Amino acid sequence: MQGVVERESFLSEHSMVEIAREIEIPAADVYGTATFYSFLETKPTGKFIIRVCKTITCAMKGKTQVLFAIQDMLKIKMGDTTPDKRFTLLETNCLGWCHKAPAMLVNDDVYTELTPEKVRDILTKYMDKNGNFHN
Amino acid sequence: MSKKVNLTINGFPVEIETGKTILEAADSQGITIPTLCYHKDLCVAGNCRVCIVEVTGQKRLSAACATPCEEGMEILTNSLKVRNSRKHIIELLLTEHNADCTKCYRNGNCELQTLASEYKIMTQDFIELVPLKKYSIDAYSPSIMKDDSKCIRCQRCVRTCAELQGVNALTVAHKGDEMKITTFLEKHMRDVVCTNCGQCINHCPTGALVEKNYIEEVWEAIANPKKHVVVQTAPAVRVGLGEELGLPPGTRVTGKMVAALKRLGFDSVLDTDFTADLTIMEEGTELLTRLKKALVDKDETVDLPMATSCSPGWIKYIEHMYPEYLGNLSTCKSPQQMFGALAKTYYAKARNIEPDNIVSVSIMPCTAKKFEAWRPEMHDSGYRDVDYVLTTRELAILIKQAGLDFEKIEPVKYDRLMGDSTGAGVIFGATGGVMEAALRTVYEIVTGREVPFDNLDITPVRGMEGVREASIKIENPVEDWAFLDGVELKCAVAHGLVNAKTVMESVKSGKADYHFIEFMACPGGCLGGGGQPIPTNPEIRKKRAEAIYAEDSSLTIRKSHENPEVLKLYKDFLKEPLGEVSHHLLHTKYTKRQRY
Known part of the structure; x- marks a missing residue:
């Protein structure tokens, strides 16, 4: 399943059915397993998946403000993907960076000790790299 | 002979075979430990925790359903610690349960309601979480309704669907406070591999899974003077119905049931057994x-x-x-559908009734029959062959609503033309x-x-x-x-x-x-x-089978x-x-x- 996500960014209905068929388990159980793990997506995602840590340490260190900044900047809500399919905003369980909270991931890259200013710079970098950044 | 272990339960000595659980040991002494996720048909899950007991010398409370008895164990099933913890567990379950009991289909036959009532949960010490959750209701299947707001996630339905039926239409998805019982991609039950067998309903301790009921539709048909309402009753209903009406499992109530159906206002009370015999003729040939x-x-x-x-x-x-x-x-169609097809052709002609004015109702021990009657190919009489399918449980509701004293009712015989079996x-x-x-x-x-x-x-x-x-x-x-x-x-x-x-x-x-x-x-x-009536378990099935034979x-x-x-x-x-x-x-x- 991780392999499919690596190649296709998410587990489509088709791939879940094929996995079920291949290893002879019920499709429902493939879905159940996929939804258990934060990093196995079952819906189409943008090119860059932002995963903001939702656990308590990050929350105490200002995660909410960071999240507002992201939502305000990308004009999307939690769980959504930008219309240009560039960014998807998700929550995740503890990333293990509590000592440098709040933390988030953009695909495989981790960013810590976030502030609203810092997160704006980071996301701008992702936008710049690929052009198409229009506010 | 199997080995035995000696232990005490609430201070009284108990001898029991090795391998038995604390729950079984207590049961053998006439002590009921409450359960929710436990069911005799299913493997042990131990996830609801209401069966916790105190084992002397152990710091943590143990789940009685999942703990095997050991030599020398001292078990307390009703200590202060057990009572308080159990009460908290029930309270916590209720914080996530839509406890609008008076509007629930399972009101009066709900294991969680019974427990809450026994433990007199009258105050609210925890935050009510129901309004914060985005629960969904799936009422699209002609057989089964699933209401997540009533689910306590005991997973009896998931185990039923996997262990008894090998279907696995239901699964556990997501985790933590978002964990829920759902289907592949959270589709509607009617769009997945669900067979509509209803075993999940029969094993659900609450009202999270119930049959789609057609009680009001049937009352309306009976009340309509233009309609001739025929009812057929499946073989297994006569050995189950009594349980819903206060009689012990295995009581045969054929004649009483027929009498009750007549008093409910059905124009003709007939027998699916008749078309069961017909099925044999067709299928044998x-x-x-x-x-x-x-x-x-x-x-x-x-x-x-x-x-x-x-x-x-x-x-x-x-x-x-x-x-x-x-x-x-x-x-061959099933006896229900053979009956339906004949009711609006053979029966209509013989009784000189416009088939259009016949409403064909069947009483079945089954929820899949609701889907079967709904199948597009089941219109061979030129009409929908069977209009409404009620379960044994729904019939019991009709009888109760009509205020009939089932125990006193005098048995009578089925009507004729398609009533002989x-x-x-x-x-x-x-x-x-x-x-x-x-x-x-x-x-x-x-x-x-x-x-x-x-x-x-x-x-x-x-x-x-x-x-x-x-x-x-x-x-x-x-x-x-x-x-x-x-x-x-x-x-x-x-x-x-x-x-x-x-x-x-x-x-x-x-x-x-x-x-x-x-x-x-x-x-x-x-x-x-x-x-069929809830509960159904191995002993009850055995008694119903004896009654059938x-x-x-x-x-x-x-x-x-x-x-x-x-x-x-x-x-x-x-x-x-x-x-x-x-x-x-x-x-x-x-x-x-x-x-x-």
């Missing part, structure tokens, strides 16, 4: 025709073994899981019953003699073993069936879809050489159906081909089994469906 084609004509395209087609849960299962074997299914029709309600009824008839057609079993009781096909096999050697057949001389008719019986799977796999691998197989979706057959023995006619009304039906209307009219009204076709 179909089997013999297939055998003839295979043995005499050497036709290699004949699909054998032939499988029964009475159980709509089994039909949907094979359509999903083994679509390549649909040709092996008997083309035999012992063979009755045993359709138990696993192995269709096989037994078919053998009683087929053997006699072929040999001219009764089946060679004492008192017609074909015991090898009876019982609760998941898969049972039997064979009958045919000797000295009558002239028409001379080609069957010396043939050993090999049969198998499977109940519970997980056992159906075992048999189908052995058919698929070529290991099985059966001629005829009876499949029933529910454990125990229809008597353990998803529409007692009913069979009590009847004077016990062979389908001797049912006088069936003979009259052939003489006046159908002419012959597998004839043209039968073909049009009593037989059907099946649909290939996706396994995933």
Whole structure:
């Protein structure tokens, strides 16, 4: 399943059915397993998946403000993907960076000790790299 | 002899076999430890925690359902610590449970409600989480409704669907406070591999899974003076209904049920057993025709073994899981649908009633029957053959709403025209019953003699073993069936879809050489159906089965081909089994469906 996500960014209905068929388990159980793990997506995602840590340490260190900044900047809500399919905003369980909270991931890259200013710079970098950044 | 261990429960010494759980040990002493996720039909999950007990010397409380007894254990089932913890656990379950009990279908028969009532949960110490959750309700299936706001995530339904039925339509998805019971991609139940068997409903401790009920629709039909409302009652209803109305399991209430139905206002109270007998005539002939084609004509395209087609849960299962074997299914409709097709043709004509004005209701131990009646192909009378299907539980609701004192009601007989039945029709309600009824008839057609079993009781096909096999050697057949001389008719019986799977796999691998197989979706057959009273468990199923066979023995006619009304039906209307009219009204076709 991780392999499919690596190649296709998410587990489509088709791939879940094929996995079920291949290893002879019920499709429902493939879905159940996929939804258990934060990093196995079952819906189409943008090119860059932002995963903001939702656990308590990050929350105490200002995660909410960071999240507002992201939502305000990308004009999307939690769980959504930008219309240009560039960014998807998700929550995740503890990333293990509590000592440098709040933390988030953009695909495989981790960013810590976030502030609203810092997160704006980071996301701008992702936008710049690929052009198409229009506010 | 198995080894024993000695322990104490609440200070009293107990001796019990090794391997038994604390729950079982307490039960043997007449002490009930409350449970929610535990069910005798299912594997132990130990996730609801209400069965916690104190084991002296252990810091943490143990789940009684999941803890085996050990030598010297000192168990407290009702200490202050246990009581307080248990009360907290129930309170926590209630914070996530939509406890709008007065508006719940399971009001009055809900395990969580009973527990809350026993423990007098009257204050609220925890934050109510129900308003914060985005619970969804799925009411799109014609058989089953799923309301996540009432789910306590005990996973009995998931285990039922996997362990008893091997279907796995339901699964556990997400985690933590978002964890829920759902289907593949959270689709509606009607869009996944669900067979509508309703075993999940029967095993649900709350109102999270209930049948789609048609109670108001039936009351409306009864109240409409223009409508002639006929009702048919399935074999297994008469041995289950009493439980919903205060009688002990295994009570036969046939006559009382008929009397109650008449008092409810049904215009004609008839018996599905009649069409069960008819099914035997059609299906028995179909089997013999297939055998003839295979043995005499050497036709290699004949699909054998032939499988029964009475159980709509089994039909949907094979359509999903083994679509390549649909040709092996008997083309016979189930007794319910045969009845429906005849009610608006044969019955309407004989009673001189416009079929358009007939409302055909059936009382079934089954939720899959609701889906079956809804299938597009079930309109052969020119109308919807069966308009409304009620479960045994829904009938009990009608009786209670009408204020009938069921215990006092005097038994009466079924009405005529399609109300006559035999012992063979009755045993359709138990696993192995269709096989037994078919053998009683087929053997006699072929040999001219009764089946060679004492008192017609074909015991090898009876019982609760998941898969049972039997064979009958045919000797000295009558002239028409001379080609069957010396043939050993090999049969198998499977109940519970997980056992159906075992048999189908052995058919698929070529290991099985059966001629005829009876499949029933529910454990125990229809008597353990998803529409039967809750609870249903192994002991209750056994009692209902005893009642079914007692009913069979009590009847004077016990062979389908001797049912006088069936003979009259052939003489006046159908002419012959597998004839043209039968073909049009009593037989059907099946649909290939996706396994995933």
